[in-house]
Amino acid sequence: MTHSTRGLTQWLEQLERFCAQALSPDSLLGPYDAACERKRLAVAASFGLTGIQVALEHGGFGAPYSIKARLAQELASLDFGVSMAVINSQNVADDLSRWLPADVSKRWVPGLLSGELIGCTALTEPGAGSDFSAVTTHAVQTSDGWRLQGEKTWIINAKIADVFLVYAQTQPGTGAAGIAAFVVEAKREGFERSLDAFTSAAASSSTGGFSLQGYVARPDEMLHPPGQAFKRALESINGARVYVAAMCVGMLQASLRIAQEYGQRRQTFGQPLAQYQGWRWMLAEAAVDLEAAGALVQSAAQAIDQGNQSQDLAAKAKVFATRAAQRHLPALLHAMGAEGLRDSYPLLRHVAAAQVATLVDGSTEMLLERISKNLKKTG
Ligand SMILES: Cc1cc2nc3c(=O)[nH]c(=O)nc-3n(C[C@H](O)[C@H](O)[C@H](O)COP(=O)(O)OP(=O)(O)OC[C@H]3O[C@@H](n4cnc5c(N)ncnc54)[C@H](O)[C@@H]3O)c2cc1C
Structure with missing residues (x-):
């Protein structure tokens, strides 16, 4: 079966196999374990679930949105947290492949599709939830790229992710217009994961937080410029x-x-x-x-x-x-x-x-x- 011929029935079969392999009732009881959640996402990736909507030319399956929604529904019937974790990582692969030039996105997209890397998207901050335009994580342009400073909280997969899409203010006082989005890697200097336990509700979503202290994003790591982000x-x-x-x-x-x-x-x-x-x-x-x-x-x-x-x-x-x-x-x-x-x-x-x-x-x-x-x- 080629990627493009995979219809809903085949996806549901894949999902069933993933659930049988990685979602035993015991494994959903907790306690929360970062290594287990990472492993579970790697298994999800091996069934194609972290690349459902990613375009064929980027190594994904190019499935329509309605298939992604249906898989999210079926996964959540067993566990909402796992469903959120899988879908959020897939969204990062999709966003990177959609909006960055291929020679830049290929640094992360193959890893996200294979499950070697895990992604998450970070808008929320301690002082900005519903009012997303109030984010204060800021990005200052320097000779080597963008220097990021700030704190993000309540982010799905943040406890285990490698690749973070971070929304930050580039021109304080301009609200929505000044916000840009950057790709941030957990392994680089200036990134620190929060030790806060967060919540046992949807624990398998690995929801967490992190701070950026002088983290430098290279110029080509801006995902969306101000005005578009x-x-x-x-x-x-x-x-x-x-x-x-x-x-x-x-x-x-x-x-x-x-x-x-x-x-x-x-x-x-x-x-x-x-x-x-x-x-x-x-x-x-x-x-x-x-x-x-x-x-x-x-x-x-x-x-x-x-x-x-x-x-x-x-x-x-x-x-x-x-x-x-x-x-x-x-x-x-x-x-x-x-x-x-x-x-x-x-x-x-x-x-x-x-x-x-x-x-x-x-x-x-x-x-x-x-x-x-x-x-x-x-x-
Ligand atoms: C488990 C979990 C996972 C999450 N994952 C992510 C993630 O991956 N990425 C991310 O960026 N964020 C994530 N979030 C954050 C989520 O998006 C925020 O919780 C949400 O935006 C609400 O913000 P808040 O919690 O700060 O509530 P607040 O904005 O402080 O609002 C508090 C309450 O007041 C209400 N309220 C606020 N303003 C008004 C108003 N003007 N009129 C009437 N009522 C109002 C709200 O509806 C809410 O009930 C996650 C949250 C949780 C709990």
Whole structure:
């Protein structure tokens, strides 16, 4: 099978093989181990998962966005953190191959595709989350390139990554217009990883932070110049909203199936739980929102693939799917009684992950702002 003929069915088979090899229930229980997470991403890479969308001419698979979103969904049904880790590393390979000249991007892209290198994208700082234009990590042009100074926090894969896409301010006081993006390597002088433990929610996403102290990025390591970086970041975040929504669909789908099966088995007062209307309506409510979230995700992914305006749909898909996950995952956990809390099921992990999903790549409030601005335009 050539790269270009790989369709959704073949991708799902690859994914199944990856899950069987690297996502045993035991390996998802923790405790967090950087070496294990690195190994897991290397296995994901060996199945092509870190190059899904990367163009064929750069060694990737050139799959459409909707396939990436579907794989993100299936992976998250087992573990949101792993899904985020794989997709974020693939995004770095995609961005580098898309925006840098081939002779520069080839320093990292083959390594990212093979799993030898791991990537991450760093916008957030201790003082700038939702308000990304307020980043204070700054880049000063010098004779040898750009000298970077600042701190990034809450970055997926930062605990284990080798290649960082770092957004930094080049002209303090200019906000979005002065922001540029640089490729930063963890192995070079001036880079220091944070020792902070961060969170056990989505621990397998290896979320962490780092600081840059006089780190020098060479002139050809500027990924996006000022004036373009902010726009490019928003474009990437738009796509990210849809796959995060897809991940919520995956978590809901898996949890609904697990609760439904449990309800057939578990007897109370002489009958299976599923015989009680009060019990099964909890699942029916989840099924309604799951269907709607899935349809929104599909429309938004299709709009991206067709090059249509997708900003509004992406925001709506993420608001709806994350809210559905926040509402129904705890209900499904509850529907299983104490059994739902067992670590051998993913439900408790999914509940915490849903909270992460509402924040990353645009919080619910930021998205509602975006949707209301679009209402003004169309009203
Ligand atoms: C596990 C995890 C992984 C992450 N991975 C990455 C990553 O890979 N790269 C990266 O760059 N970032 C990452 N983030 C950071 C994430 O993007 C931010 O958490 C998000 O942008 C929100 O920023 P904040 O947490 O600083 O919240 P704040 O911006 O401080 O907001 C706090 C709360 O106030 C609300 N709020 C803020 N402003 C307004 C307003 N104007 N009106 C109404 N409500 C408002 C927000 O919605 C939020 O609920 C990650 C976060 C987590 C938790």
